[in-house]
Amino acid sequence: MASIQQDKIIEHAILSTQKLRASVAKSFHHLQDGTSNTQDDEDKIKAFVSKLQEDLSTVNDNYTELERFTASMVPLGDKAQLHNSGFLSLDPITDKTPIYTQALQSYKWAAKLHTHSTQALSVLQHSWSLKRSSGVTSLSSKKTETTINYMVNKVIVQLDRQYPDISITKVQPFSNVYQVSLGRTLQVILVLRSLLIERVIVRAHHEHILKDDGTLDIWAKSRYEVFQKITDHATSAMLHYDLHSLPELSIMSFMKWLHSYINFFSTPCRRCGKHLKDNLPPTWRDFLSLDPYHETCRL
Numbered sequence: 001m002a003s004i005q006q007d008k009i010i011e012h013a014i015l016s017t018q019k020l021r022a023s024v025a026k027s028f029h030h031l032q033d034g035t036s037n038t039q040d041d042e043d044k045i046k047a048f049v050s051k052l053q054e055d056l057s058t059v060n061d062n063y064t065e066l067e068r069f070t071a072s073m074v075p076l077g078d079k080a081q082l083h084n085s086g087f088l089s090l091d092p093i094t095d096k097t098p099i100y101t102q103a104l105q106s107y108k109w110a111a112k113l114h115t116h117s118t119q120a121l122s123v124l125q126h127s128w129s130l131k132r133s134s135g136v137t138s139l140s141s142k143k144t145e146t147t148i149n150y151m152v153n154k155v156i157v158q159l160d161r162q163y164p165d166i167s168i169t170k171v172q173p174f175s176n177v178y179q180v181s182l183g184r185t186l187q188v189i190l191v192l193r194s195l196l197i198e199r200v201i202v203r204a205h206h207e208h209i210l211k212d213d214g215t216l217d218i219w220a221k222s223r224y225e226v227f228q229k230i231t232d233h234a235t236s237a238m239l240h241y242d243l244h245s246l247p248e249l250s251i252m253s254f255m256k257w258l259h260s261y262i263n264f265f266s267t268p269c270r271r272c273g274k275h276l277k278d279n280l281p282p283t284w285r286d287f288l289s290l291d292p293y294h295e296t297c298r299l
């Protein structure tokens with residue numbers, strides 16, 4: 001009902017504007033003839049002034065009427081935000097088909113959704129690199145996991161093709177932990193977040209990945225010093241090759257570096273030429289040349 005009243009007011013305001021324009025035009029029309037300033041025409045002058053007063057009085061009445069209608073009109077407010085869509089509110093049958101009200105509501109929701117999603121995106125981007133995973137992905141993020149799994153599987157297929165002597169297998173379903181076997185040399189536990197490597201543990205083949213209670217053990221180091229050393233170097237390599245913007249290149253570069261350990265026990269040190277030094281084989285691999293060095297020979 002309110003909108004019907006508003007429509008009536010607008011209609012009357014338009015009529016008042018037309019009346020005002022007509023009365024102003026009439027006043028100027030009477031003024032343009034003017035009158036002669038002589039004694040003989042005194043009656044004419046009086047008639048002219050009287051007519052002018054009458055015209056101005058009409059203009060004043062019309063103006064007051066228009067001002068009254070203008071004061072009783074409701075400002076457009078939010079309607080202005082929708083630009084041309086705001087004209088929908090002028091539809092006389094708004095009460096029966098509330099398209100404008102619904103459009104306004106949708107607009108508000110869309111604007112709110114956009115604001116919240118922008119904020120959520122910035123928060124997620126910020127926490128992405130800081131949050132550590134527990135090694136097990138929750139079932140609630142199944143949909144996201146499907147997309148991530150697709151990306152990870154694609155890279156694993158590529159790695160399998162490139163390095164036939166490396167096997168990569170997922171330790172448990174719904175986990176982001178992978179077991180990488182390097183021939184008969186060693187095994188690596190890789191904890192991934194999407195394609196980013198979060199943690200690397202190098203162990204002997206016969207060392208277990210699962211604890212006695214069947215849960216994943218992604219923290220315990222190998223009990224062999226040689227694999228502890230390689231774990232430290234692999235962690236350095238993980239950070240060295242880390243490229244947040246190019247995760248595929250990052251993991252491929254890391255795997256190339258890791259593959260250089262394939263003949264670990266039979267490759268001599270590049271500097272001293274010995275197989276053993278301090279009872280250890282050359283555990284370090286150069287990040288660029290991938291050449292083997294003893295830890296004390298690399299400097």
Ligand SMILES: [Zn+2]
Nearest residue numbers: 269272294297
């Ligand atoms: Zn050496």
